[in-house]
Amino acid sequence: MVLDSKIPQGPLAEKWTKHKFNLKLVNPANKRKYTVIVVGSGLAGASAAATLAELGYNVKAFCFQDSPRRAHSIAAQGGINAAKNYQNDGDSVYRLFYDTIKGGDYRAREANVHRLAEESVNIIDQCVAQGVPFAREYGGLLDNRSFGGAQVSRTFYARGQTGQQLLLGAFSALNRQINAGKVEMYNRHEMLDLVTVDGKAKGIITRDLLTGKIESFAGHAVLLCTGGYGNVFYLSTNAMGSNTTAIWRAYKKGALFANPCYTQIHPTCIPVTGDHQSKLTLMSESLRNDGRVWVPKTQEMAERVRKGQLKPQDIKEDDRDYFLERKYPSFGNLVPRDVASRNAKEACDDGRGVGTTGKSVYLDFGDAINRLGKSAVEAKYGNLFDMYYQITNENPYEMPMRIYPAVHYTMGGLWVDYNLMTTIPGLYALGECNFSDHGANRLGASALMQGLADGYFVIPYTLGDYLASTGPAPVDTSHPAFAEAKKNVEDQINTFLSMKGTKTLDEYHRDLGLIMWEYCGMARNEEGLKKAKALIQELKADFWKNAIVLGENEEMNMSLEKAGRVADFIELGELMVDDALNRKESCGGHFREESQTEEGEAKRDDENFAYVAAWEFKGDNVASELHKEELVFENVKLTQRSYK
Amino acid sequence: MGSLSKGFSSTLGKKLIMGLTGLFLSLFLVIHLIGNLQLFNDDGGKAFNEYSYFMTHFLPIKIVSYALYLSIILHAVYAVIITMRNNKARPVGYAQVNGAANSTWSSRNMGILGTVILVFIVIHMKTFWAEYHWGGLPYVQYEMSLQNPEVVRVTQLPFDGNPLVHTKFVDVQNQTEVVVAKDLYFVVQQAFQQEWYVILYVISMIVLGFHLYHGFQSGFQTLGFDHVKYKPIIDFVGLWVFSIIIPAVFALMPIYMYFAH
């Protein structure tokens, strides 16, 4: 298989414009003859479904939540980047492009990222027109804040809930099309398989999560907008329902999975309190602007802190190790996410972690409160402090916060070409579930940008090109491929329901998470990854033998829902480990201990690994096949990151 | 027209009727109270009886009083309609409700409070309003010296089958002003000699106070009135004037009558 990224020829800045012109169009009168299936209702899914319906296509949209508005895009806090240059501080499309490529540690396609930067400005216009209440200045114009990885202020925000406001905007556009009859919305429907006819995506199989009904839906194209797979780690900042099932089943139907090992681990999350922990809560990384990260200098002292014999505020300045400031004097506490996360882990692994579990480090606002006053700190971070207090019952005004890194975002996903089409014709992947724009590390406030760019401004053009080439002949579910896919789904459900073992699905999920976190988390090495692979295979075998799945299909059944998701996570976990084993370099969120500089920093190997690793499914318990898409950099110079 | 009827048949429209009638009734209470203050006059009921006559025979007031009766009926009927819908909106209730945590007792019990008030109004109107209009009320004659209006001579004119009419004239010979009036005051006096009646009135006024504690400011909200600067004034008036002072003064009347006679 040759991976054709279909990147247009010509100068970087003209590629997208030229490409849009070259794409085939569907005649307005013909659009209503096409049906498009959209799975997922987050920023990418809702914006795509609404926009395609506005153009005249018939859209069938699906989400597993009880309302499209609950998709996990809702939880994004910080903001959305756009190269508007409203601040007159030197921003430009090219600068946003450059920051994103560099932030991604040179593992993304130049053309895709440039397109993203171009469309970023349109997103803001669109959202404002919909009535998204972005923060404003007293003069009535839009306000911006600055974010990590950039030296300009280009982040638009809506207090701490930019994700919710943007999603509500897309949701309202979707609602308008539902009302107009152009979108048929299926809530509480989970996609369980992709249907391909003659190698082309033609439909999906879903389970109605209320009645258990297994249904087939046919369309001229299928768009997956199903988000990331961070929950493979069990504990992450993702929502409980976030899962990989849709893209994983597409992968098993032939779509290639790219860079599965690229995981972003966010440094400022609220630490785990015990085995009961079900998810992790992120706090904005803006906290690191004023908070100082430290642990006790010695293990003995840390031990006393963990036992509650010593309070952090009583530890003398000399006995504290401000390890980020010590190791990275020029960036200090503001090093990128991956560096901050890794160093926190190292400190804890060294036995100097704090909190009862020893799995956290301090983020201390004592200095900031002394310097700025309590009210200034409150004005800046009050809502975050409240949230922290609510969860931990510790008052961050009186004692240092405790933080620990948590899985936050997955840069990997289904491989897509420049048109966002996967290797299966007619199957597209948008937003976090594709691999395309963030390389090996995503910059803050870029996820929202990508989801909306894909849905509002890319897919409406590129999808038309494919549809025009297939023609509007009606599609239905009568093809035997639908019956076959449906039967497979039903068989799997019956297998699950017959599993009456001894171990709960959550236990398997937790075990998988521990393996992934330990060996395929913030730092990875060959030995550990090999061990992880063996452990996952063991876990998988045990799962199919000993798991408990309760209830029946014809009802709301959270046990059955979980069974499918956990089964897929286990398989995906193994692929992530394979990918991490293959990529012997360190880059962005992927840190291979074997590949580091003398100072212990991530070291890329551009000679051997400047490619996208795309994996092809070859059968259950058969090694996946690696395909490489070489990354060509014509506009930026590859440099080693340094934050010393 | 379609828009109007659709407007009033919506949940918001029905509540608007509740709000408008409720506020109108509240306004009436003020008038009623001011009028009834005549009861506190130590004039053998002259002012009160003259006031009663005026209220029932002055055309504009008569028109308003019909609006008033209609308001009472609408307010009660719509309360029933609204409550029925509310019950239908939650046919299965909660096993445990901690309403005190989020709302005032009054606001949650407007229906019960209103029912008590309605029963009270029926009794009240039966005793005074119906008696005044159709009952065989005695007449009373007041003679006041023109030189010294403080001096009043009251003569009961027992009901003897001869129809009397309200009259007011000046007796030049005797230098007096003579008023012959239906003696509602006497009825009031009689009624408030009964302990249970006084107690019923006092309780009803307490209930009225609670009803208005929520109702007055709620009525304004239902009209859509809400203003950062003026809402506190409405809340203040609602609490002090309508839920405390007005019911308290009303309650004082039977107590006063009970002890004064």
Add this chain to the structure above:
Amino acid sequence: MSGNMNLTLKVWRQKNATEKGKFVTYKADDISPDMSFLEMLDVVNERLVKKKEDPIHFDHDCREGICGMCSLYINGRPHGPKRAITTCQLHMRSFHDGETITIEPWRATAFPVIKDLAVDRSAFDRIQQAGGYVSVNTGGVPDANEIAIPKVIADEAFNSATCIQCGACVAACKNASASLFVSAKISQLALLPQGQPERYRRVQAMVAQMDEEGFGNCTNTGACEIECPKEISLTNINRMRRDFYNAKFFKEEEIN
């Protein structure tokens, strides 16, 4: 562990929308005060599953108070005893050892029970579909900074827009009225210049759908505002009323 609590749960169990439900009592022993309320239910469920008993079904997703999926009427209050948080943000330290906790689903005709504690809130979606949007297509919109919006107006619109569609307002209201939710949605767009062209059309369409769904009347008890995890103000309801009366009784154009 020391400091852990033993609790008794009285949980509403109902197999599906049509069957009758009942309260079932569960022991929840050894519960850490650091657990969130939903994590406590996870633990109880895990123990049920081990005994091969059907776990307690409840809706939840983001577990950080923004998706609005979690519900639960806990000890007589939606989202439990604390102000301005959702059930997923409620922690067990708000309860004490030995306590009996009653857990019920949201109760409203418009929110039928699906199973156990999960209810169907799609009525809220339908209300928004009726008109909760600005009719603009993707593309062809003016530059974002062409519309200047006073900060106070933008902030007020934002306050209305913080609604997470959880339904606590309906659950808290003794009349099961959806007024706070609907008015918050209406207000956000009624305040902003972008929402003006459809302002009166929108309020009529959304109120009509709200009535259609069978929610009760707003009698201004204010319970919704107190129980709203996002502290949405009652002002929104009054704003909705003004716009609605205006549209129905004063506007000359017959809009709806």
